[in-house]
Amino acid sequence: MTTTEWWTELKSITLHVEGESARLWPESASEEYRRARMELVAAEAELRDRIEAVAAQRRALPPGGELADRTFVEGPDDLSADGPERPVRLSELFAGHDELVIYHLMLHPEDTKACAACSMFVDGLDGVERHLTQRTGFAVMAPAPLPVLRAWARSRGWRRVRLVSTAGTTFLDELGVAGSRGALFPAFSVHAKDAEGRIRHVTTQPADFPDGTERGMDLMSPVWNLFDLLPSGRGNQEPNNTYPLEPAVR
Template identity: 25%
Template sequence: MKHQIVTRNEWLEARKALLLQEKDFSKQRDKLSAARRELPWVAIEDEYIFDTNEGVKTLNELFGKHSQLIIYHFMIGDDWKEGCKSCSFWADNFNGIDVHLAHRDISFLAISRASLSKINSFKSRMDWDFNWVSSAPSNFNRDFNVSFDPEDIKSGNATYNYRPMTSEMDELAGVSVFTKNSNGDIFHTYSTFSRGLDLLNGAYNYIDLTPKGRNEQDLSYSMEWLRHHDRYED
């Protein structure tokens, strides 16, 4: 794209016009967030269990002292050599946010179907300190449509992002949100997948501010440029 070169005053007028669109977007996003909070809830009947570095825990125990729980479904299976590079891009934004979320009554962690030992090994390599546990002892990932058995994929019974799956991946990414009442009853309130995760990546949002933007249009797929942060050639 060839850009006009203008005076500061001309730029300011163009910027103010864009600001009106940005304000409309912010208002629409506020409305969307309010609608999200008004979604009905689904009671969780299963007592899912997870392997953690503090021993086996139930879904209830993952809340800690908070009444809200956000889970990032990180793509790594037990037969994977390393975690998904796209999930790793998102996870590079996780370190340090848990203390802020805790002060809004939120517990935050990542969950994967891989064994805890594989998770810990990759987590150490990437120098992350957020909480990350394994759902290997239960059907949690499968029930929340981020892990898929081969027979479900072949039969067409697998769904992702609220529609039949077209991918043959056995692990995919997502975020799920839960809440717990004073009686200890747990409810699923929200999940998002695919492009719904975009706003949760701070780096991508910074990239979107630049003249080149994501600059992915000529790649064979949108994130072809991406590497694990310790694998860039330079």
């Protein structure tokens, strides 16, 4: 269904009355609550505008460094199978788009399990992959051998994300998302093709800021943002790798 059809066929939209909008409180809300909530609305609008200003600043970055068209390894689209393996070039990950988003999963070549927080991110990214790939190339990348990466995907129930192994390459070192002793840093990296078709790095968004403070990728996580709506906030909740694949008992 196209956007036009949304507005012409869906009763949830066609029955809309001009000037109406969702209320921010039930009728039982006190005047004290209403005043405080409207103050919060102003702060939320200010935050929205600041987020857009930062996004505009990001879009205005000068051309980034040129990247070689390296070759990696991937498997079939069906994540339930391990093979056949095939080579895939960085340029192919764009999948017909001029831009590419990569999530760098912390799955070390000597590990069989990935970082729990990284896995939480990819749990969500797997669900929205079909939306992302309408506008940009998208891949999840790790230096672990491809069979290990795909086995981890199956253990998490991932079905759609494009998984790429960088094993045997220095690509992560070139980007700066691997440490001097082989540690891995969680990050999103964005790349684009310029007018001459060269691949250029656009930006890297790591989990930590350069000064070591955290929450560098929070805006990309629905989990943390939804927890922020709770009266109790985020609490001491930490992701882990033991959640069952089945829905929670209701």
